[in-house]
Amino acid sequence: MSRDIALAKQEATRILDIVRRPADAITREERERITRDTAENFANHINKGFLQYRKSVTESGGFAVTEWVGSGSIMRDALDREYIDMLGGFGLYSHGMRHPRIVEAVKAQLDRSPQYSQEMLDPLRAQLAKVLAALTPGDIQYGFFANSGTEAIEGALKLAKFYTGKSGFVSMLKGFHGKTLGALSVMGKSVFREPLLPLLGGVQFAPFGDADAVERILASAQAVGAGIAAVIAEPIQGEAGAVVPPDDFWPRLREICTKYGVLLIADEVQTGFGRTGTVFGVDHWDVAPDIMCFGKALGGGVVPMSAFMSTPEIWKVMEPNPFMHTTTTGGNPLACASALAGIEVMLDEDLPGQAKAKGEYMLERLHDLQERYPGIFREIRGKGLLIGMDFLDGETGYKVAAGLFARNVLTAGTLTNSECIRIEPALNTPMELLDEVLNRLEDVLRHIRA
Secondary structure, three states, rough: OOOOHHHHHHHHHHHHHOOOOOOOOHHHHHHHHHHHHHHHHHHHHHHHHHHHOOOHHHHHOOOOOOOEEEOOOOOEEEEOHHHHHHHHHHHHHOOOOOHHHHHHHHHHHOOOOOOOOOOOHHHHHHHHHHHHHHOOOOOEEEEEEOOOOHHHHHHHHHHHHHHOOOEEHHHHHHHHOOOOOHHHHHHOOOHHOOOOOOOOOOEEEEEEOOOHHHHHHHHHHHHOOOOOEEEEEEOEOOHHHOEEOOOOOOHHHHHHHHHOEEEEEEEEEOOOOOOOOOOOOOHHOOOOOEEEEEEEHOOOOOOOOEEEEEEHHHHHHHOOOHHHHOOOOOOOOOOHHHHHHHHHHHHHHHHHHHHHHHHHHHHHHHHHHHHHOOEEEEEEEEOOEEHHHHOOOOHHHHHHHHHHHHEEEEEOOOOOOOOOEEEOOOOOOOOHHHHHHHHHHHHHHHHHHH
16 A cells, blocks of 8 residues: 555544544444445455454354444444443453443543653552552562553563573463463463464473472473473463363462472463452462462453562562663553552452352353253353353354354354353343343254254
8 A cells, every 4th residue: 555644634534533423423324334444444454364253254244243332241333233242352341341430530530641751650550559469469569560461471471580580481281371472482372382483492381280290390490400480370271261270279389389489470361350250360279479460351441451560579679770671651540540440340349259150150051051952062161250161173163153143142262263162241241131141042052953
């Protein structure tokens, strides 16, 4: 595409004119154009692969489903088709879409200052760190804020190396920690790693849930003088399909890491802030990690926000030169206002308690469907509202995902990976909506059996 500044101005103004107008002032013709333009722009300016990957294009027929308005657990596309959101932005929308108290806090801060000066002390960042220090287990006290979960992982890996003076890590097979080069190095999935090798050296992998395997790696490393800085794991594996470890796994990790002088990093990007039925995933096992990473729901589903936090003992290596790790936009006032309001809502509405009760209900109903429709599910598992439905094969899984989409329910499950579909809705999703989703799921299963 050749340079055309006039076209750039025209196209920016055209879409902003629509954004600034009330929804009922946008004509059907304009909405149809937006839908056509969006698919065309993805093909020409984002990535053609998305158009084959997303059910919103491959399964929608006619006009592709183009995201437009979301509230709570309901999303409407540009043509006013309504969907029940059971995907939750992969854990982003724990509070629901556009929670009014979170939006209100962000708007109020926007009227003061959207960013910080980089020189003056910013009160919301300091206050959020204090709030998180009070919320986290163990002696976690200091934190650094960024914009994405992957950035939090990068910071945690740097901190572990900086504090221990060692370069090795132990991670988990099928684990997911992000796709920047450092985070990718500790990811346990070859499809994303292999094309970019070599990555960071000194990373070894153990099966998730197998504490004995972790100890064997640490013992061997110690025997040959290969320094291990940290063990990193998700409390419950999210991208792998809501995989819950044995109950002794996290307590054993804590014991083993202490024994070998290795730090323990908990990647709570997806499990944090109520998702699994407790405030943090490690709370299921009363474990206090050395470093914790947050993202997704931390920003309340309104402004992107992430963090990594640690203890005073570990954090002291950051004090002589606090510019060892910096960011221009991380922890900005809008994000901090969003995070603080999100934490307030989580506690006021008891989102962890809601996730626990609703998750138990969903698992019971799903296991009932598994019994009544044999030959479809391999396994159903999870904690809270992080639930995985494993199917016998990807073709069956995609039929379920596509069938739900056709019945206006948003889930994961794609043409490239449908063996496991996650159910990860807002934690305050009304029970009647969950029942409606279960009813639509059963309708899908009936059609597959027929």
